[in-house]
Amino acid sequence: MAREQAGILAAPFDPHASDEARARGILAFVYQHATVLFEGGHTYLLLDPANRAKDIVWVKPTVAGVEEVCVMRRVGERR
Structure with missing residues (x-):
């Protein structure tokens, strides 16, 4: 991006x-599947790791890089 x-x-x-x-x-x-979302004039990315081992992260691109908005922790068995 x-x-x-x-x-x-x-x-x-x-x-x-x-x-x-x-x-x-x-x-x-790197190594992420990303879904781009637009809301209220802002761009957000929902980042889902390809290997399913890490948590899903929702970020907002900023001038300095990205701002982490939310983390969805994986619980239980990881496949």
Whole structure:
């Protein structure tokens, strides 16, 4: 996901340099399935880990990166 700006689609991305990517306006979510939600003029992401081992996280992209809105803890058996 990236902030709208000239040339952003051609910007190189290094998944091991997340701070530099964020400074250029690229927000990377690795190993996650994401559902994008729009509410009240804001964008939210529902992040569900692909391996089902971690908790589901609801975040809001901000200028500084992302703000964690809610965490849905997995309880019981994890498959």
